[in-house]
Amino acid sequence: MTGTDTELEAQIAEWRSYMLRRKAISEADVDELEDHLRERVGDLTESGLKPDEAFLIAVKRMGRMDELSREFAREHSDRLWKQLVLDPDRDAAADTERRRGLLVMIACAALGVIAIKLPALFGLGFDDSGDFYGRNIGLLVLAPLAVYFAWRRRLGGAAIGVVAGLFAVGAIANNAYPFDAESQSIVLSAIHLPLLLWFVVGIAYAGGEWRSGQKRMDFIRFTGEWFIYLVLIGLGGGVLTAFTVGVFGAIGVDAEVFISEWLMPCGLAAAIVVAAWLVEAKQSVIENMAPVLTRVFTPLFAVTLVAVLVAIGVTTNAIDVERDMLILFDLLLAVVLGLVLYSISARDANAGPGVFDWMQLALVVSALLIDVLVLIAILGRITEWGLTPNKSAALGENLILFVNLAWTAWLYVSIIRRRKRFAVLENWQTGYVPVYAAWAAAVVLLFPPLFSFA
Template sequence: MIGPLPPAAEGLDAPLGEWRDMMTRRPGITTEDVDELEDHLLSEVHDLRRVGLSPEEAFLIAVRRLGSPSDVAREYGAVHTDRLWRQLVLTPSEPSPAGSLPSGWDLPAALGLGLLAGLATRIPYSFMDGGTAIDFYPRNLAFLVLPFLIVYLAARAQTRSRSGLTLLLTVFAASALLVNLYPFTWPHQTLWLTTLHLPIALASTAGIAYLGKRWRSLESWMDWVRFLGEAVIYYVLIVLVGALISMLIMQIFIAVDAPATSTVFGWVFPVCAAGAVLVCAWLVERKKSVMDNMAPVLTAVFTPLLTLGLLSFLVVVLTGGRLISLEREVLISFNGLLIVVAGVVLFTVSARRPESSHRGLDWMQLILVCVAVAVDVLLLWAMSGRLLEYGTSPNKLAALGCNVILLAHLAGSAWHYVRVLVWQKPGLNLVRWQCWALPVFGVWAAIVALAFPPLFGFR
C-alpha cells in the first residue's frame, strides 16, 4: 500500500511562483483567475504523483496539460474582453515580487524619481551661460538621468547582486570622471561621438540593475533587450503626444499674452523629457505582456517596408555604378537604416519563442537580413574607398567599426534563420546570437566614447 502523499505543492515553491508570476502578467487574467488555475494545476499534480511521478515531472506535465500561458490568456480575454482595456491603470497593481518595492509604490516611486531626474537635468542650466551649458550637457546628460533609472530598477528587482551593482557604480563613476576630464578641442568630432555613444554604452550596462543576480547569464540579457525595445516605443509615443499638447498650450499662453511663457516652458520641457524615462520604465514593468501583442504587429509592418527600401537602394547603386562616390550623407542615412534593421530583427526574435513553429514573418525576416547584408557589404566597400581617398578621421573609423559589427550580427542572424527554417533546427541558437548583440554594441559604444578621444587627440 502507498502511504498518504505529501501536499501537491511541496518542493514546488520556486517553479510554482514563476508560473504564477508569468500568468499574472498576461493581459485579461486577474489574481482570482490565477488562484483558480492554480487549484486545477495542483489537483493535476496530485493525481500524477499518485501514479509515482516526481514533483518536478508531475508539475511539468500538469502545466503542459493546462495549456500555454498565451492560450489560457486568450481564452480568458475572449470571455472578459473588458479587462484588456482596463488593465493598465484602472485595476489595482498586483503585489510586487519579493525583494522589490512595496505593492502600490511603483508609480509614486517612478514619478518621484522622474521628477528628481528632471530637476537634476534642468537646475544646472540655471547657473550656466550658453557656452558652459553647451560643453556640460553633451558630456553629462546621461549621468543626470540614468542613475535615477538604475535606482528604480534596482528597487524593483526581485534579486540584487552586490558585485553587479558595484561594477555598475564603478563604470558610471569612471566614465563620468574621464568624460569631464577630457580636453576636447575643435572640430569636436570626438566630443560628439562621445555624446552619441556614451548613453548607449551606459544604457547597456544598466541592465545589471534590472537583471539582479541573473546578470551573469547571457540568455537573461534578452529580458533587458525586451525592456529597452518596449521602453523606446513608449517614450516615442509620450514625446509625440507631449509635444502636440505642449504646442497647443503654448499657443494659448501666447494668445492671452501670458508673462514669462518662455521661462515656464524652459522648465517644463526638460523636466518632463527626463521624467518620462522613469514613467516609461514603470509602464514597461506594468505591461510586460504588451510585447507579445506589439512586436509582431510592428515587425510585420516594418519588415516588408525595410526590405523594399534596401532593395531599391541596391538596384539604384548597382545600375548607376556610383558606389565609391556615394555622398557622406547617403552613407550616414543607410548606416542608420541598417541599425534599424538590426533593431527590428532583435526585437522580433525577443518576442519569438525558440520552440514556436515557423511563420511567414520568419521568412520575411530572413529575406530582410540577407538584403541588409548585401547593402552593408556595399557600404563597407564605399567607406573603404572614402578612407583611401580622404584619409582617416574619428567619424569614419567609428562608422566603419559599427558597420563591421552590423555585418557580423546580420550575417550571423541570417545563418541562424537558415538553420531554423531550412534545416529545422531549434531556435535557441538564434536567440543566443541576438543576446550577444547588446553587450557587443555596448562595448563598441564605450570604446568610441572613451577611447577615441585620447586616440585622436581630443579633436
C-alpha cells in the same frame, strides 16, 4: 523529491511563466489552470505514462496556449481594460508597495529635473550651452533612471558600485578630455556615451545579473516597451506644448522661453523615468506592443531594403559615406536587428518555422547586403583619405553589425531547414549584447586620445 519530480516541476514552472505573460490572464486564472494541468498529469501518470510524457499530453489536451489566451481575452475582456487602471483592487501589502514605487518614481523623475536644471546655476543654460549638454545629456537623464532601478531591484552594494563607477568614468572622460570645439571625437562621444550608459542602466535593471541571457532578453524587451511609452509621452508633450503656445499667445504672453528652458528639458528628464515606471507597472498588459509592431514593420522594412538595393543596382550610385549618411545607415541596420530581437522575444521557441521566419530572413539578408555596400564605400574612402575618427567608428560599427547580421542569417537558414533550434538564435543575440557595449566604451574612452582628440 526525485529527479523526475524536479524535471516535472521545472516544466510546469516554465509553462506557468509563459501563461503569466499572456494578456487578460490573471495569476488566479493561471493558478486554476495549473490545478487542472496537475490533475491531468496525475491521471496520466497513474495510467502508466512517465511524468514528462504526461505533461506534454496534458498541455496538448488543454488546448494550444495561444488559443487559450484568445479564449480568456474574449471571456474576460473587461479585465483587460481594468488592468490599464493604475489603481486596481489590491491587498494592503501590494497597495503599499505600489504607493512606495510611485513615490520613488516621482523622486527619481524630480532628480532628473534637478540634474537637467542644476547646471544653470553655474551659468550653463539649456539654450546657450549646447556643447555642455551635447556631452552630458546622457549622463544627466540616465543617472536618475539607474537610481530608480537600483531601488526597484534592491541592488547590492557591489552592483551599485559598478553602476556608479561606470557612470563616473563616463562623466570624467567626456568632460576631462581636451576636445576641440570642431573635433570629430566630441561628436562621437556625445553619440556613443548615452548608448554606453544605457547598457549600464541594463546592469541595474538586471539586478546585477548581467551575465544571465534571460535577464539580457528581459532588458531588450523592456527597451522596446520603454521606447514606445517614451514616444507616446513625447507626442502628448507635443500637444501640451502646442496648447501652451496657443493659450499664452492668446493673452499676449510669449511662452517660448518657458518652453525651451523648462517645459522641454524638464519634461524629457522626467519622461525617461516615468516611461520606465509605466512599463514596470503595466508590463502584463503592454509587453506585447513591441512584438506586434514588429509583425507590422518587418515586411515593410524588408520591401524598403530590397527597393534600396534595386535602386543602387539600377542607378549604380555609390553610397554616400559622409557622417550623417553613415549614422542613417547604422540606425537602419540597428532597426533591423531590433525587429529581429523583438520577434525573438515573443516567439515560441518550440514552434516550427513559418512564413514570418522567411520574412525575417529576407530582412536580415537585405540588411546584410546593404551593410556590405557601406563597408566597401567606407574602405574606399579610408584607402583614399586615410583614417579619421568618424570613418574608424563607422568601420568598426558596421563590422560589428556585419558579424551579427551574417551569423543571424546563417542561423535563420538553419532554423528554417530544421537543423537548429530557435533558442540558438536567441542565445546568439543576447550573447552579442556586450559587444555593442564594449564598442561604445572604446569609442568614448579610447578614440579621443587615439586620434589626439581631433
